[in-house]
Amino acid sequence: MGRTAGSGIRPTIRMVAAEAGVSTATVSYVMSGRRGEGGPGVSDITVERVRAAAERLGYRPNQAARAIRTGRTNTVILSLTMLSDPWSLSVIEAVQKTAAPLGITPLILGDADWVKVLQSHDADAVFVDAVTPEQHGPLESLAARGTTLVVFDEQLEAAGFDVIRSVAGPGCTLAVEHLLAAHRKVGCLVPSREGRPPAGKRYEAYTSALAAAGIGLNEDYVGAFDGTTAGAYAATMRLLGRDDRPTALYATTDYAAVSAINAAQRLGLTVGRDVDIIGVGNAIEGERMSPSLSTVGPVDFFERVARLLLKRAVDGGSTPAAPPAVLDFPWQLFVRESAPHRSETNRLY
Amino acid sequence: MGRTAGSGIRPTIRMVAAEAGVSTATVSYVMSGRRGEGGPGVSDITVERVRAAAERLGYRPNQAARAIRTGRTNTVILSLTMLSDPWSLSVIEAVQKTAAPLGITPLILGDADWVKVLQSHDADAVFVDAVTPEQHGPLESLAARGTTLVVFDEQLEAAGFDVIRSVAGPGCTLAVEHLLAAHRKVGCLVPSREGRPPAGKRYEAYTSALAAAGIGLNEDYVGAFDGTTAGAYAATMRLLGRDDRPTALYATTDYAAVSAINAAQRLGLTVGRDVDIIGVGNAIEGERMSPSLSTVGPVDFFERVARLLLKRAVDGGSTPAAPPAVLDFPWQLFVRESAPHRSETNRLY
DNA sequence: CTGTTAGCGCGTTCAT
């Protein structure tokens, strides 16, 4: 007999062993499905008895206890700073799809404060989507202590962890050039700290492409915003509300582009006709929306990131896995509805 | 002396004890800050020695090992089915804010498949935002086995876990009545399974409020969609694209309302003037957008949910905490820009 | 081939 589930206390492997009349070792072998190879065999009849007992008690192995012995948590952590960003959702979606068949659970850390959390919480691998300069140190000590990291950053060098770099520069130039093929009044949406002038590769691509096209930088066409979707929306309203409004907008991220499209529509403009808008990043979301988002970005980025992360998670500490490296992803232009190809006769200048 | 961090293996409490020349017990007391009350006192000088040793080695307590003894993970899990929904982001934001000062980490489970995960993964408390009928059983056995659950559901009875119920019905009626005060052509956006007719409290509020106002149900004004933002957008395009388009829309969720606003703007309509749109849920996001979203919802919902969840997490198994209960949240109407108050002369019928 | 014993690996905690 034995009491069934419901006592309020969690059944342990020992209770199952008692219930089934076998040793804890046998239960362990059955539950982890590792009879045969290294471990001893267990007869089918015994397996059945153990399974039944476990079922009756509602037993599930305690992951914490398992982790302490095996060093594996069957978990990956995704540290994502901007959850509302389609880019983040794309990462999540791709990782979930890849992790599920491996029995690995992706957990999302929505806090920018991953440093503290990761020092004590363990996962088989961790993806980090943004690193500030002050976090470089902590990052390296985490890696030195054995945390498997996959970091998304355009500057960082591999120092015990993988760095995913998606060389925005050339790709962003493609985006601006695409607009410049049919426009002369090209605005830019770029996040910047309060009062600071805009900076970064993605912004430089804008200024230098303009220069290369022989067009001077018009400060009034630069919509700096605070990094939020609401800020991007407001900046677009300012830019497109002008009398001599730009006929095209280059947004340095896809989520800013999405906000810009909403704002343009609010102003009664038809995106892809009255105004062209292009984003950066190639988030999965952009393909599905209406109008679909023209953008630049790496090919199969999210799937490839997911595969790398889970490979690292699975390879764990055992096999001498491939050494950490910097991984580059080539970018390309995705021309969709929000900034279509324009024939010569269709130019907006 | 002693080797500093960087050996690739994670320092244990024993290494710290050796380094500091004290026992592991002392290190434990120092690291968990529990000297004085229940535990024995540790002299300040010893505390300093231990701290220094830990620092030198880069030691952090292993949460898995700690969990195995204390039964606490200092973690709460948020199982959220629709991460892109502003409602989910509001939950996350509120919980993060409440959890941070308690030293508790919120981890997000973006998978609908919480049943499997929770059976083995442990958290001090778990929030679940959607339960299908097939999940009722698993839910109860989880609770019976000691998992602390806070479930958001409008039907469920408390069965070993807290149920948060936000009695949508009366609130939704308020929303529809608000529109009916100035409109006669009121459309509805409601998710429904492929082919199935719409159902649920939120939809019933629509039909019965119409009936009470002496207006027949016009099937053409019912925009059923697949539950996605893109679907809500498309459904709105259909409704508002009609010649005799509705002059007001009642969306059964805030995220559907947000999509509807985008769609209306795409069609060149000014929301709050040409068409009124009201949502359901009172997501924090709705207050910030432009136009701000009129909606109905509970007051301080997210903060109160966060407080309950973390109270449960902290109370853990020890103190005989308040018994699980069904918690009702009163709803009210939030009149904002997307569906403003209209004077008599300003009606759209 | 089948199953058990014994002890590991953590941080915590009680009795000394």
Added chain:
DNA sequence: ATGAACGCGCTAACAG
């Protein structure tokens, strides 16, 4: 301030 037991599941080595 400490030694040693404790909680959990895993697994090498052993016994039938």
